[in-house]
Amino acid sequence: MSSAIHKCPSCGGNLVFDASVNKVTCGACHSQFSVSEIESFHEKKTLKDAQYKAQTHGYHCQNCGAEVVTETETSSAFCYYCHSPVLFTDKMMGNYEPDYILPFKITKEQAKTIFSKWIKKYKSVPKGFASHDHLEKITGIYIPYWMSDASASIYKSGIGDLVTMKRKGDKVYTTTKRFRFQHSCIVNIAHVKTIASDKVDQALINSVESNTKGKLEDFSTAYLSGYFSQRYTILREDVRKTHEDVIQRCVRGVADELHYYENVQYDRDEEVIDSIKWSYVLLPMWILTYNFKDKVYVYALNGESGESFGEIPIDYSRKFLRFVITFVIILAALLFLFNH
Numbered sequence: 001m002s003s004a005i006h007k008c009p010s011c012g013g014n015l016v017f018d019a020s021v022n023k024v025t026c027g028a029c030h031s032q033f034s035v036s037e038i039e040s041f042h043e044k045k046t047l048k049d050a051q052y053k054a055q056t057h058g059y060h061c062q063n064c065g066a067e068v069v070t071e072t073e074t075s076s077a078f079c080y081y082c083h084s085p086v087l088f089t090d091k092m093m094g095n096y097e098p099d100y101i102l103p104f105k106i107t108k109e110q111a112k113t114i115f116s117k118w119i120k121k122y123k124s125v126p127k128g129f130a131s132h133d134h135l136e137k138i139t140g141i142y143i144p145y146w147m148s149d150a151s152a153s154i155y156k157s158g159i160g161d162l163v164t165m166k167r168k169g170d171k172v173y174t175t176t177k178r179f180r181f182q183h184s185c186i187v188n189i190a191h192v193k194t195i196a197s198d199k200v201d202q203a204l205i206n207s208v209e210s211n212t213k214g215k216l217e218d219f220s221t222a223y224l225s226g227y228f229s230q231r232y233t234i235l236r237e238d239v240r241k242t243h244e245d246v247i248q249r250c251v252r253g254v255a256d257e258l259h260y261y262e263n264v265q266y267d268r269d270e271e272v273i274d275s276i277k278w279s280y281v282l283l284p285m286w287i288l289t290y291n292f293k294d295k296v297y298v299y300a301l302n303g304e305s306g307e308s309f310g311e312i313p314i315d316y317s318r319k320f321l322r323f324v325i326t327f328v329i330i331l332a333a334l335l336f337l338f339n340h
Contacts, residue, residue, distance in 0.1 A: 009033070009041050010277040011148075012236060029275045064199070096231040099279040100147075100216040101223050104140055104303040111138055111286040111301050114308055122312050129290050129297075129313055137289075140303060142229040142282035143205055144196040146236050148243045149277045150189045152251045155270040157182040160261025183258045189250045194239045196232035196280070204300050205285065208307040215304070216281060229282055236278060247273060 008015055013028030015038065023032040033041075106114075112135050119130045157180075164175045193209075195202050217223070251271050284303025289296050292313040299310030 009038075010275060012278055029277070031275055097280075098144070098219040098229075098282045100281040101142065101219045102215055102281070102283050102304055103217060103223050104227065104284040106284075106286065106301065106303050106306050108138065108140065108286075110306070111140075111303075114301060114306060115288065115299065118308055118310075126290075126292055126313055129292070134290065135288070138301075139287050140227040141285055141287055142224070142227060143200060143285050144230055144232040145193045145281045145283055146196045146232070146234075146239050146243070147279045147281045148192045148247070149279070150192070150247045151274045152187045152189070152247070153184070153270075153272045153274055154187060154251065154255050154258065155184045155268050155272075156255065156258055156266065157268040158264055158266035160259060160264040162260075163262055179261065181259050181261065185254070185258070187251055187254050189247050192243050192246050193281070194234075194242060196234045196236075196239070197230050198233050199230065201298050201300075204298055204309060204311075207309045208285070208300050208302040208305075209283070219282070223282075227284075232280065236280075243276070244273070247276065 007013070008026035008029060008031055010031045011026060011029040013026045015024045015026055015033075017023075017035075018025040018032070021032065023034055024038050025032050115135060115138065116130070119125065159178055159180050162177045162179055164177075166173050166175070195205060248271070251273070255271055286301040286303055288299040288301075288310070290299075290313055291297075295313075297311040297313045299308070301308040
């Protein structure tokens, strides 16, 4: 005997047939679908999964554990993260096909130029850090994110005071009027995102993350040509509570601005999250790593906006040498001035 659990197209929750409305209902986001819609969704998804598996392969780094997806024609001799040798595999297990992707806008040559200008500000880095050979290892990689878009309803009614103050001469007059109010509105919260991998420096990536509003494309393996794509290691369920909290705070912020009364007494005070749609998205980053004295330093550049940030390895022997050279030059100049 076999059984099947149908998942919600919007949020991935379990679906249950509701006889009262003759539809399949999601217990998590309350979305409703006809049986034919669910069958069509699963047929299309099965086809897309088959195409995705046929057009991609992946590698596993035995040193740092990175799991990366790329299109079938790509080859690499080193891990983008720790520079260790990698093992290519034919298939990636599980459902790792993204829904949307933000394509690269910054080319490799542009990324190298931005890095070169950035590193010129730092004089005591190891020689190899700014070398041409090291710069050639800068890697374009799509970072996985869980993204949610939500719709919420706000209902507010009650009474409140409107307080005004007016100055006449040395006196201040306060007037209080009581009003009845009633407000309702629909709030749409777009693109709440969290990184879906524990293999990247999240603080570093977040520092150069760009706004994705209106720029996402439907996923196609064609966008992977020449790039890598890290698959998710953090499950959607692990970030669901975080997203719900962010959405609730956004709704609360809108609700607080609906009225400007004081001493409010509510008859109705409701903030209801009607639905949450989940998506698995890929955002572009250029990553350059450097192993110096048993520590990996990571530089990240946003592949769409060009924003960059990174850790700087300091070669203290070069720093000391620069200090000595500067001291000798200053000393020689002082001796010259003293003797003349």
